[in-house]
Amino acid sequence: MSFQEQTHFIELYSREQKKIFLYILSMVHRRSDAEDIMQQTAAEMWRLFDRFEKGSNFAAWGIGIARYRILSYRKKQGRNRLFLSQEVYEQISEELQRAETRSSKRVQALEGCLKKLKESDRQMLSMHYENNLSYSKIAERLNLSKMGIYKVMARIHASLRRCINQTLLLWETNG
């Protein structure tokens, strides 16, 4: 790959990686496995970039590559991992296609909603998402039960989701 092509790949990948990861995460749901598949997908995309049709949908191309990786992952994991039913995965896939056209204002809404959270809730999110601590590790650090951490995290995530949707509705209503 020439330097120019590398740069082009980087631009496209930087822009679209979130969409590809969202697809993988939704279809695999175990985050650590999704990250592994994302890495494999990224390496494959890099290797096959000369076959990418310039001007076509880069994210869709990446998702196509990821799809094979996910199938292979499911086959390999077999009974070791728990999966949803095929019917549900198909519905999720359709919803993801619809989600692609959703407002980019969701990110702005999320930023606003994060500010509205209690400081302690933000710190909990930070421990997990920014400092990379698993729920088990957070529970261990705080000398609390893992179950308790799940309860708190579920509340925070549900609140954030509700806040985002309300914010978007408000913006839509007020033009």
Place this chain on the structure above:
Amino acid sequence: MDNRREPFEFTELVLLALQGDILPEQMERLDGILKEQAGKIREYVDLMELCTELSPLGSVAIPSTLNDTAGRQDMLLHLLAEEEKTAPAVEMPREEVLDEPAQKEVLPEKKKSKTSKFPLFWLAANAAAIVLLILFAKVLPHRPAAADVATLVDQLNAQWSRPAHPPENGSRLWTDEEPLALKEGIVKIRYDTGVEVVIEGPACFAVHSSGMFVEYGRLYSCVSKTGLGFKVETPYSQFLDHGTEFGVLARKDGFSELHVLEGTVELFTGSRGQFKSRQIVPEKKAIQYQAGTGQVVSIAVQDESFVRSIHSESRMVWRGRMSLSLADIVGGGSGFEGGLLNGGIETTTGKPQNQLLNCYPFEGSAGYQKVDHPFIDGVFIPGAGGGKTPITSEGQAVVFPHASGRLWGYIFNGAFHQGTPNDRTPLQLGAVVYGTAEQPAITIHSNQGITFDLSEIRKSLPGLSIAAFHSLAGISQTVQDALKNRPALPGAAGGFQADRSKVEFWVFLDGKQAFHKELSSRDEPVELTIPIAESVRFLTLAVTESDDDISYDWALFGRPELILTRVRR
């Protein structure tokens, strides 16, 4: 679902699935909710999107007004204690045991910002670096699920202090295994991505899906294109590969060194998640990082100090030298090290011989003698038995026109002569004295020959090709002084000229003559460079007596080397 009793049940199930903690009945419950309740598919995707945005892959940073760790912890403890009081008992799966080696137990510190917050102009200006940062910092920011990601492909003199059942050649290495402690010796590991790592003991290390953690030790890494984004992590620094070859030395005292042999490597100082600085280290440069002071200083690159390849069968250890000493091989070594000075092979038997035992000429017939060294096919005595002399184990044979089958000494890694009437005399070509570590040589007194097996050498040096044979060839200048002082020897063999000695030098490739020249002790040595094709298996060196006898045939090959080249991956 009873939303009054379990208001966040659905979200909790999704989080359990994300963490990999979900139980079969919980997964069934989640599946049922997704199938049956309107809007839950959308909610599921919303949650996944939220997790993506909050993760290092996303573009949203979590704001905080608190910088005080203790304050944060107090607040969290208070909050969680309150929640815990009201939480119902729920069966939880067994916890995973984390295996992060040598990670200090520290309270999490707030990151200032995510990598995705870098300005766009910086992105554009550092495009090549960014893709790797993306792969490194965003795609692989978390501890991956346990997986076998690499294979231990070879080991040499490896002594393990951990684990109790050390890995063998061919063992798969898992990301959740306890760190491996190599007391001494060298091991070679190949990742499924094609990345090859050679580690020298003492070392303590663990494989990760995207790289390797080295608590201490010496490591060389050769990263293939498919191994893009490979990183080497030490307790106080990380090295992100940009498609390169580099060596890392991690010391127990907090010093680490990076030697970039090819390409470029990005250095991140500080421990994981708390990077202090980053810098690109270009090819043929080296830096030393001192964790205590945070100083990064340039040091001289050591391009032959890291073991880059091993081959246990032949005991080959390659540190990057691009020539292989045939003299070292004759001395019993690998071509890079281990050869004994004055060590060699008894031509009449093919057995190792480390000293001159018989300084009287041998007369008789000995066939082609196989040698017990992976890189030496055999030795032979030109002219012994008359007719064609076999010069390879495959039966390739040639006629040496001037060879009586008489010989002195043995073929050895060194350069001296000793025998009646001369005391031990060093050999030299021009003004250079040979038979030292700096000026190695193979002494082949006339009517002896040796054949090297290049196929075996190639096998032990994957990624390298033998391009040529290079050497000086000549009779020692010291012969002339010896001749001046030579006492009268009535009845010396016919043809001997009192003012010089003569020999014929021969080089064959697969039994075909590649070089032949008669030289006398009055001639200047000849420099040989003979290109070698990849298909050539046997390289043969021989010296014969010419048309005089074997007296004073103090012939040697000075610095006989195989020139190596890289095979592009």
